[in-house]
Amino acid sequence: METLNIVNGNACIGIMKEAGIEGDFLPWNDFLHEGPVPKELSLDELSHIRAKFISNFKVGSFREIYREFQKRDEIIKSYKNYQKIRLWFEHDLYDQLQLLQILSWFEKQTLNTTQITLVSTNHYLGELTVPQIQNTLRYELDILPAHFKLASKAWSAFTQPTPKEWFKLLHQPTSQLPFLKDTVRRMLEEYPDNKTGLSKTEYHALLVISQGVDNADDIFIECQNLEKKKFMGDVIFWRILNRFEVAKVIKREEKSLTLTPLGLQLLNGEKNWIAIRPIKHFIGGTEISNTNLWCWDKKQECIKKYYYSQTINSLLAVK
Numbered sequence: 001m002e003t004l005n006i007v008n009g010n011a012c013i014g015i016m017k018e019a020g021i022e023g024d025f026l027p028w029n030d031f032l033h034e035g036p037v038p039k040e041l042s043l044d045e046l047s048h049i050r051a052k053f054i055s056n057f058k059v060g061s062f063r064e065i066y067r068e069f070q071k072r073d074e075i076i077k078s079y080k081n082y083q084k085i086r087l088w089f090e091h092d093l094y095d096q097l098q099l100l101q102i103l104s105w106f107e108k109q110t111l112n113t114t115q116i117t118l119v120s121t122n123h124y125l126g127e128l129t130v131p132q133i134q135n136t137l138r139y140e141l142d143i144l145p146a147h148f149k150l151a152s153k154a155w156s157a158f159t160q161p162t163p164k165e166w167f168k169l170l171h172q173p174t175s176q177l178p179f180l181k182d183t184v185r186r187m188l189e190e191y192p193d194n195k196t197g198l199s200k201t202e203y204h205a206l207l208v209i210s211q212g213v214d215n216a217d218d219i220f221i222e223c224q225n226l227e228k229k230k231f232m233g234d235v236i237f238w239r240i241l242n243r244f245e246v247a248k249v250i251k252r253e254e255k256s257l258t259l260t261p262l263g264l265q266l267l268n269g270e271k272n273w274i275a276i277r278p279i280k281h282f283i284g285g286t287e288i289s290n291t292n293l294w295c296w297d298k299k300q301e302c303i304k305k306y307y308y309s310q311t312i313n314s315l316l317a318v319k
Contacts, residue, residue: 004075004082006102008095012088012125019133023086026075029068030054032097033187034236036282039159043073043105057235076105084115086140091122092229096183100158103143103151116143120179124230150176154184159285163188163294166284167303182229188303190283194295194315196266197273197308201232202240206249206259206267214256216241247277274308274315 003023035053051066157165
């Protein structure tokens, strides 16, 4: 039986081959939790946008990244050459967004005799031993229409120009995809906090630095340790630290990073990140800016639109 194994990235392929997992391997290689993911685009159109965005992180030129995405897309489009497509995806935000994109794409295809299965695990595949990789196959399940339907609904919600539909998933049945609910919540937590203007990752970074961790690599590791499900790559994290340094929230002396008085005020909620540095970036299909400001209220666990009031240095909900 010809099998195509689709995985999150390259890191796990070596151990999977060593474990005797047969078939071809296709790494997806996209951190969809960062940058634009507009709605209703073809796979080719979205790959072009994603390649342009990812090239800003200096991990390769636009041409190189786009060429790799085109090769990836051609392989998945050749799915009829395979009797089975086996999806291997972990429980974290990085993987689950990839899973939603892929399942949503497959729902629009005519599968005929091609079987789609899923191995979804709460372990990181690249960290497993050969016997553990082999054991995960016990949990392989067939993808049914209900899985496709839910994934398409969630992917559509993620790509909308507001986070309203994405938020609604927290209060809807999602048991077909058991890691979806946590994925939705963790993505919402990357919206600016309604009190500080910081994302959860940004807050963690300042918190770790305030505790005396001053080396960038160690700060990254400690922030990852604060996550229930690690998902962020270091290139994204370095950009967060760079923004803090440019805004004089942290200062660098040789290889040591410390909070400035402004950084301490920001961490304590006495200053607001939105006021310090204008915000402009995408989460899925939603462009967040000072004039289109969606914030996460962690106390009430809800997403709302806000505006910044200079008079009281605070974010106020739009009625």
